[in-house]
Amino acid sequence: MQPVNKMRTEFISKSVNEGFARVVAASFVAQADPPIDILADIRTAVSEAVTNAIIHGYDEKEGIIIMECLLYTDHVEITIEDFGKGIDDIEKARTPLYTSKPELERSGMGFTVMETFMDSLTVESVPGKGTKVHMTKQLEYR
Amino acid sequence: MDVRFKRDGMTLIVSIEGEIDHHTSRLLKEKMDSKFIMEPVKNMIIDLSGVTFMDSAGIGLIKGRMDRVSSVGGKISIRNPKPEIIKMLKMSNIYNLIS
Numbered sequence: 373m374q375p376v377n378k379m380r381t382e383f384i385s386k387s388v389n390e391g392f393a394r395v396v397a398a399s400f401v402a403q404a405d406p407p408i409d410i411l412a413d414i415r416t417a418v419s420e421a422v423t424n425a426i427i428h429g430y431d432e433k434e435g436i437i438i439m440e441c442l443l444y445t446d447h448v449e450i451t452i453e454d455f456g457k458g459i460d461d462i463e464k465a466r467t468p469l470y471t472s473k474p475e476l477e478r479s480g481m482g483f484t485v486m487e488t489f490m491d492s493l494t495v496e497s498v499p500g501k502g503t504k505v506h507m508t509k510q511l512e513y514r
Numbered sequence: 515m516d517v518r519f520k521r522d523g524m525t526l527i528v529s530i531e532g533e534i535d536h537h538t539s540r541l542l543k544e545k546m547d548s549k550f551i552m553e554p555v556k557n558m559i560i561d562l563s564g565v566t567f568m569d570s571a572g573i574g575l576i577k578g579r580m581d582r583v584s585s586v587g588g589k590i591s592i593r594n595p596k597p598e599i600i601k602m603l604k605m606s607n608i609y610n611l612i613s
Contacts, residue, residue, distance in 0.1 A: 387537035394567075412598045419569040423536040477543070479573040481605060488605065 375442040375449075377403065385426045385435045385454070393422045393439055393452075400441050401448050406511040413489040414448070414509055420482045421452035421505045427473065428465075429456030429503055447491075447510045455502040462495050516564075517542055519549050524588075525557040526550055531564030534572035543575055547582065556588035559613075563594035572599075573606045580608065 379400045383389045394415040401414055418439070425437050435456050442449040459465050465472075466487075471480035487493045490507040497503040515532035528546055532538065550558065558579060562568070576592065583590040591613040595603060603609045 390535045390537050391533060409598065415567065416569050416602070419535055419567075423569070423571065427536065477574040477578040479570045479577060479606065481570040481573060485570050485602070485605065
């Protein structure tokens with residue numbers, strides 16, 4: 373199936389870009405006129421994925437984050453990719469309430485939120501190379 | 515993001531407006547903690563009526579303040595979250611702080 377539209381944007385890992393990324397993703401998906409709560413879920417999941425890239429992928433140092441959105445008639449696929457340090461143990465990182473940075477008052481719920489707010493979540497990571505988070509969301513109620 | 519403070523007896527009322535994410539939560543944390551230390555209070559009410567977006571950084575922020583308030587024997591509560599914020603709060607044990 374071919375997407376009806378697609379978008380790719382690249383930005384540096386500054387925390388102020390968390391807001392930029394979620395607004396861009398939501399604006400792009402809004403053209404499909406999804407229910408407002410579905411749009412809100414997408415904003416939240418994108419914010420979590422980009423925050424993870426900034427905090428964990430790059431340890432808050434400067435790096436590149438790529439966000440790609442493929443819009444289909446009934447769903448959207450969103451990929452957030454960084455080229456940072458990667459994740460050694462993806463299963464552990466996805467455990468609810470687990471955080472490798474408790475000193476930052478992180479809730480350890482980033483991946484749990486992405487899983488809950490989106491319909492699917494796939495995490496690919498190579499230590500030392502980076503992490504790619506792939507999420508999908510239906511744009512109407514089933 | 516904006517934050518306003520009001521004191522009601524021993525309670526600090528914190529009204530947050532705008533978006534709470536990892537970026538904004540750092541400044542919020544600083545402002546809330548310094549006000550809590552400076553004022554003669556032991557309890558905290560966080561009014562979320564003006565919050566238009568919150569991700570899990572907001573959970574971390576509230577849990578951190580909960581620990582701080584509890585450490586001096588005080589109580590913390592949350593007021594007026596919008597429905598989309600309630601969905602996030604329900605994912606953690608701070609949902610029962612809503613008054």
